[in-house]
Amino acid sequence: MRIAKVLSTAAALLFALQLNAQYVSGVNTPDSSAIYNTDTSDVSVLLANTISAEDMREHLTILASDEFGGRETGHPGNDMAAEYISGHLNSLGVPKIMDGDYYQDVAFTYTTWEANTVTINGNDYKGAKDFIAFPDKTGNASFQAKEVLYLGYGIDDPEYSDYKKVKVRDKVILINKGEPMKKDSSYWLTGTSEPSSWTGDIDRKLKAAKKHGVRMVLIIEDGLREMVGKNRRKLLGPTVTLTNGLKDNTELANHLYISTTMAKDIIGDKDKKVIKSRKYITKKGKNCDAKLKPTFAVNQLRKSTILLGRNILGFFEGTDLKDEIVVVSAHYDHIGKKGDVIYNGADDNGSGTTTVLEIAEALAISKNMGQSPRRSVLCLLVTGEEKGLLGSYYYSENPVFDVDKTVADVNIDMVGRVDKKYEDNPNYIYVIGSDRLSTDLHKINENANNTYAGLTLDYKYNDEKDPNRYYFRSDHYNFARLGIPSIFFFNGVHEDYHQPGDTVDKINFDKMQNVGRLIFHTIWDLANRNDRIVVDGKVKAGR
Template identity: 45%
Template sequence: MKHLHTYGFVLAALLASGCASTSNTTSKAPVTDAEKLRAVATTYGNTITAADLSKHLHIIASDEYEGRNTGEKGQKMAAEYIAREFREDGLIGPVKNSSNPYYQAFDLERSQWGEGHILVGGKKFQMLQDFFVLGSSPYQTEQATEIVFAGYGIDDAKYSDYANVDVTGKMVVVLAGEPKDSKGNFLISGTTKASDWGNDYRAKRNAATKRGAKSVLIVTGTNAAEFNTQTQRYKSFASRPSLGLKNTRTQESAASMFVSPAAGAALLSTTPEKLIAYGNEVAKAGKPVAATFTPAKDVKVLTARVTTLVPTENVLGFIEGSDKKDEVIVVTAHYDHVGMEEDAPGDDKIFNGANDDGSGTVAVIELAEAFAQAKKAGYGPRRSILFMTVTAEEKGLLGSEYYSNNPIFPLENTVANVNIDMIGRMDFDYEKQNDSNYIYVIGADKLSSELHTINEEANQKYVNLKLDYKYNDENDPNRFYYRSDHYNFAKHGIPIIFYFNGVHADYHKPGDEVDKILFDSAEKVARLAFYTTWELANRDNRIVVDSNKK
């Protein structure tokens, strides 16, 4: 299975890359006048049709592709299909020194927890039972460790548990939540509203990291039953294998663990009741209190992580520009989905991912074909365009992260990223109105005011969708700006625009099928993405980076 990504066409790919290079050229001088190029935009935008989107999606979102789970058979089949479309349309495979120049191949790591325990004298506390690790851990072999107590683990201008406490290289035990005063108000906010110190464990992890701790153990709940209830979702997450980029760096953050009151108390040579009572002392004093706990001396920790390599690939097709060829527009969608689940309710065990993100993938294929046809006719693009369908988005935006860390074309030459994820369906709100003539536009104004304007003008001139900016609000709790592949470009200062139709009842369920896609709607969104990309690629000046919005 490891070599399925070549799919037996190494020789064909090598030959095709040579053919693609010639088919990407034209016998007459290319048009480089921006106005003349704008005048022919609809000729190629109109080649993007509902029928063609449907044709492609009925293939890659079929049961034969088994849900396109990263690293598995269906994902490899989809990669081969996309690469073949790019090749046949005349796009260049830009990946050098590769058996298939359309593949940016790399290895992910599949990992899961193995043996794990905390030994306190003769008492053993088991991982996934008495404690859980979130993220990575440095205790791959059993190690002796020094324990220190740091109250609630808060290090804030208004309240700090780290004053005169040395935690360098040590395991820090802290209480979950945050302290209150005798009136029941939180000491940090002065109100009944908790701060990030109580709502987000990462605040305590970051504080421990800043102080040099090796790990931070957050005592959760007041008894075993509360611990089990409050950590159930972490247990479910921690017990499953996960995929990630290969870890080539040393641990950057303190390891984070949630521990039961019994385990936390044992590490401090006390009882759960006395440990939890520390909060009452703080409430009475209204400030941090020096604890009288005696950290256990004979403590050993093991949290083994078992890893295997998972080969996967981003699929890239390239159209070289004319007079501004060193500048690159990147058009993306993720072609992976979540695969199959044998224990899924009902008879359908395959998560076909027609909307998420088969719809964006086929839009990218259609945009690539449209620009290739324009290129052959001598109509641009002036800037180069990289069409890239990325892998492992569902595992944490890993394919796009890998590209942004290992770009084929320099990031400083990358003008913008146009990202398409989940189009051609109505979300909960628009379904109530039976209105499919809309698209959520996210991120276009975050780094460039010109990108926002370009998209608005393209929509008004060619498509006339309702542009909904609901999810572009920095206070939107869904945080979609951070949840698709464009973000791995945005974090490098590259302007992005994200097209998205929203979430529906079939999201990440077997019901995300092709027959529920509204292809007329998908056509309009794909054309809007095309016209925005056309302007980005053919205008005289590279768009400015003049904003710094969240």
């Protein structure tokens, strides 16, 4: 049994510590190719060295097996993964702090379209092909209209309003994205070459439309084909939201993103009128609408199903600073199946999940050695990451431990593969976010690496100008947005990202072991230092 291994390993390590031994039978030490510090007089080294490639392979082979069906949130394979993880925590003797269990239940609403069609002048258009309507963002609609109002950009601002002196209640409006520009390429709203928030925040336009009683907003999307491709999985499958915990979208007007073909069908022979309106807006910086006379009919009906998921909490109580919490997080869900094809998600994020399980075992051993860290450590395995960071969002909004007492989040998401840049040097890891809110956190991880691991730490994706914006795309961000210092460990993308080829046979377990040990040392420092790390950065919104 696992608990027997924990107890025997703890006894062996304690004996080694007392004797300052250089080798202990039964302790997993690095292989000859490892670059790892093996000073067994240091308790953190003894504990970190229990994190082994062999154990990682054992866990991941199960979690990323076909039997688990891709671990999609709300599906049986995800439940099986949760049971495996909680079973491991139980085998370590981790206390059940969630009403006698390890689970924080999370309800998800899966929404699809039962009907999603538009007819213009007798021409039929289909959702996810000719137009886009996200069922989690817009509601049911079934009506006909004999008029559509072209309303410029759909902006309602003190400096410029497309709604000024225009009756729009219960009408369908057609708008452009962006905002009006002058001939010199500056924007009317800002007077500079930089646009206002009306350009980037489409929800702001939809809220304005709702406020004015608009029945439906039609947004002309020049790049609709690219938008469909980018959102294909979301459009063809259900959209997933938190049943409780996220704001609903009743404040947004019903809306569609439509192709230029649909827009031309709506405009018909009134194209000169629309062009004239746009030229007037550009020249004068004042609104100018145009009445269009298509026959317009829409039929949209949503179907919603509530499914349950579970965040998993493994809590290790500290000693004199036990009221302060260090979180180590990873998402255990993946994207499931397409037909009979299973997306196993070995790297994404079976690797991070497995690493947390190994860290949990090291912490269990520390407890049985009488060497528990001073601060408490919460091993948080979350669901719903692939649906939009939903599980971690739910925890951050419904924390089991006070946010003010949460010192840091250490997040692990994809640490088992090697990207093209490092094909000849697998002992690397991308580090994201470590200095965004706390320079202390950054220094702690750097010191842990210099002292113990010797990995190449790459900060490429930590650049605030990085177009991938990974800082906002994993579960640590739901802690960072609350001002909690967060660090994200990531191996970079590869050709099997979100593909059926993300399988266990392609995992580099030696690399994964070394990264796991580095992460343990960073956690150990965070949990044992005298002073809590200082927050000296500012929260920046990004989602």
